[in-house]
Amino acid sequence: MKSLQAIIFSFFSRISFLCYGLAIICLTSATVSTSNGSNVTDYLALLSFKSKITQDPYQVLTSWNHSFHFCDWSGISCGKRHKRVTVLWLDSQGLEGSLSPHVGNLSFLRMLSLSNNSFQGTIPHELGHLSRLRILYLDENKFSGIIPTNLSSCSNLEVLWLAHNKIVGSIPKEMSLLSKLTDLVINNNKLTGGIPSFLGNVTSMEVFSATRNPFGGSIPDTMGHWKSLTEFHSGGCNLYGSIPHSIFNLSLLVNFSLAGNHLTGSLPSEIGNQLLNLEFLQLWGNELTGVLPPSISNCSKLGLLEMDNNNFSGKLTIDFSKLRDIYSISLHNNNLHGPGEVDDMRFIDSLKNCTGLVDLVLVSCNFIGVLPISIGNLSDQLQLLGLGDNQLFGSLPSSIGNLAGLTYLDLGSNRFKGKIPTTIGKLQKLQYLNLNNNLFSGPIPDTIGNLSLLNKLYLYSNKLEGHIPSSLGNCKQLNGLSLFDNRLSGKIPKQLLQLPSLTNFLQLSYNNLSGSIPSAIKSLKMLSGLDLSYNNLSGTITSSLGECISLTELYLSGNRFEGIIPSSLSSLGGLGVLDISVNNFSGRIPQFLGKWKSLEYLNLSFNDFEGEVPVVGVFANASAFSVRGNNRLCDGLVTLELPKCKETGSKNKRFPFFILVIVIAPTLLIVLCCVYLLCKKKRNSQQSQSSGSEWFMKVSYGQLLKATDGFSVANLIGEGAFSCVYKGILDSDDDKFVAIKVLRLQNRGAHKSFLAECEAWRNIRHRNLLKIVTSCSSVDFQGNDFKALVYEFMPNGSVHDWLHSSAKTSKLNLLQRINILRDVANALDYLHNRCQTTIVHGDLKPSNILLDADMVAHVGDFGLARLLGTNLNQNSSTGVKGTIGYAPPEYGLGSEMTSIGDVYSFGILLLEVITGKKPTDDMFNDGLSLHKFAYMALQDHVIDVIDDDAIVLQRTEANAKKVEECLVAIIKIGVLCSVDSPPQRMKIEIVVNELQRILDMLQII
Template structure:
């Protein structure tokens, strides 16, 4: 029986009260209230069904209802119950032993709650049970062997609990098993051979289960298997060639283990394989034909992803790589020991979106056939030994988002054709032997918003004025070249620039005062140039500037004392002999003494006395710098940039964590406002005593380490210390957003489409989207973020959590986190902003949701649901009122378009929703119309 189809049979008032009584028994300890009368009884019993024959409760379907408390043991009295679905609520406490009385029960859904204790051994009393879903709870100890008595059991997902004691061999008796998962449990031990008895098994997942030993060969004789996920364990030995027997296999994930030896799988038999991930293993072999398994993949016409990174593969990459499936989107061969030329046949893989070959020993030229990969979005060839010129055909890659060719031996000029890659976000050509001038075409790529790195080459000539066209760029690295002329004043157009690195060139003249407009600038390094003139006092007005290096130029005059100049460890001015003043730690003479001494001492005397010592200091500094610059500039700069704060400083900043400073409270953390070094900040104090909080802290730190965008909340630093009682203390310090919270789309587009790996926010809601003084939106709180396409701890934390009303419906049935879930949450936010009704508003019941409320108003009744304040705001404008009728019509059309976006984002099926890229495109189009009204 499908519980969504039957209608509650209510022939009389007595039947109503019987069902009412049954529900009270079931939920007697939950926080739920009912009114009086038959009608309210009926409304309260939505989701409770009874049979027509016995008029007894047969189905209870109360998933995702926000229910709390413990589950009553009286539930065992519902002896006719066949389906009990209570998933995605907040039940806690032990699972009642009395459930074992329900011998008619066929499906039991208790997933995604807070149940603790053990899985009760008397569960075997539910002899007809077919589907038992307990994933995402807090269950402990062993998987009871009594489950093996459930002879009809076919679905058993136990993932993301705290189960230990290994996988009991007795489970091999459940011969009808189709799906079994223990992912995210610290089970330990090895995989029992008896699981090979599951002849009906289709999906098996042991992700992050602390399993060790070898995989029993019997498992790979299960011919119906479609999904094998054993990643992130301690499994050893060679991968059995019998994997080839699983002819229906679509997903094979064995990454993050210790598999070794030669890879001998015959992929030719796996014609349905779509996803193969074997990265981060030790397939080390001295045999010359180590990579020949690639040949057997040519018949896998459905292959979409092939992950072979960091596996210690040696040898050359065979030409047969070019005859793989045209459906192949992702190819990972990075961090191996592959050498020789890149096969020209790679240009045949026209479906590729990501090609990751970095960290090998590839040599020779990059062939022009690379230009055939016109769907490519990420190309990582860095840290190899590639030589020759960058092919002009690289400009054909018009969909490219990230181009990383750094740390090779490439030479010649930078091809102007790269200006055709008008979606580029990152261009890294540093640490090569490139020469010539910087092409103006790449400086006119308005898409460049993350990194442009041309450092450590032999580029010469001036920095073109067109550099000011990079209005969205965050980081610009041009250090260690032979660039000359003046620093162009047009750099002031780079309004979002946070890092500007020009050191080690031949720039002359002054630092243009127009750079005062770079309000987002955090790091500025112009050291080791020929700059002169007065020390630029205007730099003290850049409030975000945290690192400044003016060393080894010819600046003169007084050192300012405000802003970045107030902290002697935040800036360097050595090698400028004609400066004075500044903070006392610098040890410079005051400016009056300098003037007097200059009158008394001839210039040549000063030069003679200081030249030798300055030369020695300069040589030491240069040697230190060369060693430092070999590291990634963004990493080194980051380590210098973050200040250190103690528990005591945070305690004082928040006035002892007073309630007056409390902004909001959550399960994993509390957020306080405070003042630190005369700067308003927001401090997120982690509740380490709560389960999952430590993982949330680590996940958020990892997210902030990997991302940077103007619409993401700015993190200042973190604190990992102990309090005055000796307890662990962890906190994150953010920029304070003074104007509360609202919504954003560009930041979502960035983390979904322009980050590697892709990040899913997982908890998008109004309180996590903040407005600064300039009403610019910033997305924050990455404590529940997921990193797609990786096997690091971020993906393996227990519990899919979110906020009721904003969580995508597919998460309620245990689906994996995807960017479509963020799209759903954003759509709800968008509809809430436009209607001023939260998704949990009291009007949304009996099947009416925020989504249906708006969709029913489209297209002719838009103004019936729109917040009246939106239109009223425009009617206060005199210019608007001069052509009111036409303008009102335009606005209504725009509002309707926005609502359509929100409705499209909140469709039930993820595949039907818009992508964040499409959302941003449509919203920008609507904004253009608004601005012309």
């Protein structure tokens, strides 16, 4: 009955459009040369198609007018006999609009291809009228709604591509009627309901790609009916259970990917004997167990093997010598140590026949053993070699220098010892070299200077000795060098300091370097961070250091520098941290130090400075500077408890001063008595404060009331569980805005939050932490307790606002997002590893990350902070611990707050910043979380989870690939930081280095 109605409707529809078309023809005096009236229907259908297009940037449809026969229109092909439209092909034309349902009237259509445009709305069910249609490409658009069920009427359909749209619902059962279908490509949509078992009835299937759909469920055994299948892609589909054994019987299978799911079980031992045509095997990011089957050796055509981030265990016994075509091997983050084995690396010998190998990533595989000499027999095409974070020992074979194609070499965090082989200098394409955290000894080989393309060199935390080779001056692209925590001696070579490329960091601390700072350092005008602390450097500070105008961090502590601070350093106005403690500096404290607006931490302690301590700028905040151990200083803030500076006038001036004291003493006594009585009266109504909160009592309630116009709603800029935050202007602050956080003391926990935040701010100072201006602990005009903290105002608001507020007209780009994440990671690294007392923030989330005028990130809100090793703010198992979605799972089980819990919160924060999705988004249910969402997208599909506003890929293939590599790397950081198991989370200091490396890569592109 429905079919008859459809026929009647189609008949009258065509009659009406025919009449309309004839009218147009008559009115325009144009002719459409036809063999019969039916192609007028095609003509009208095409005009209807055009009418639905709202944007045509390349003007591809300008030829679609009555001046030309429609068979000559752009993108149209017609049959020679009947002049009917057989092909409509408008790929990648930037078209926007909806797809006209009248396309269903093009009854002779064989191919409809509209890929890579911006069509919106639903897919018209009228497409089901196209009984001759064989190929339908609607991928890479913005189609929404469901897959039309009557597409099953396209009985000749062979290829159906609907990928990269916004299609919802489930795969309709009617799809099983498409008996000729060979290609079904539906990846990157929002399809649910699992992969249906009825699809197994389409036995003609050759390509099935459903990657990045939230299907859920298990893989049906009926997929084994697809005997002609060559490609099977269902990564990131939230699939559970084991892989059906019937799939391993599909002997024609070439590409097989189930990455980023929750699949369990082990792989069949005969997999390599069954899938002999396999070229692409991608099962990373699941929960697969057991050994990696040795039979994989028999997949002689295999090119890519990605089994990383699973639970595989046992000795690696794949014979790679049979896999001559393999180009990428990724097995990292598995436990591939053989029980009882002392040498897990013998498999390296079998890789010598893999002459096309490009990537070999074996990081964190728990390998134990020596690296065999045969490592040098690997492919000269090898670009990436990752063996870091294992337990490799012994010496590094000199044969490593044979790998002339390497651009990236990571051997960090092992137990290598002995000398770094001089042959390392043969790796002249190397851009990244990491040998940190090993036991290397002896000198740094001069041949490292041959690595002219090197960008980053990490040799820290070894036992290297001797001089820093001057040959490093030949590394003209070096932008980051880390040699700290070694036994290096001698002078700093001036050749190193003459590298204008050295812009990111130069870390030489904790060595035995001697001499003075060479004047050649003036060449490092773009260097951001310089750390020369804890060496044996001496002499005066060269005035040339003042030419390093881009410095944001300068560490010179723990040396034997002497003399005054040169006035030339006044040009370093961008410094956020200056530490020159534990030296022999003398003279007065320069006034320009108090004028630097960016300076957040200044350490002058344990020198021989004299005279008055300023009280402006950084010196106005006792927690932001230290002058301990300078016994000849005087005045300054009262909290420093320094002696008063001596009078410099003549003796005859003492008498008037004595008379003045006699005159005002009675008045002063009366005032002191009044103050005492007032304090005694208030003592019973006010809680006693810790030393931390007393230190903050600097402004009155009345001043804050005035600053905020009576705490008006118009000045309210944020609210939390314990506080409200207002924007205001203090009379004493030169009309500069401040942020005033008023505690809601009636809420349980608010007072404790205030004490925690005060104590935290007493112990911290860093350029990426929110700067506190002052505080208030008083009573309001009704006699109620009043407590507030006053912060530097952040004009660009919070990261949460930039990600989720509709009020923002612009969005954060990719570089801005990664810079923000790097800033936050730096702040955490400082709190966890560089404070005298380790501080746990406890509530890291986008609303607590604030942005200044230069979009530099500042971490704020320490209301839940905990100082480890102190009795302050010890959290009970029932206390508030973080925010839902950001707090690590162990907090919910009663665990104490730890720094590794902050790392989890940072991982979730990173994923939210990059994907634009909150961890509490409605899409995250039924076992899917933000962590799993990102985890499932790694590598193959990472571009699909990136926030659309974050990045517009450049159109060159090379740039797009490099950007995608960076995105993969950053998503991996977020995933590794937010794993459930605390010991497996990434260390924050490693996060800092990795984010900086990613930024460096993006800035090169």
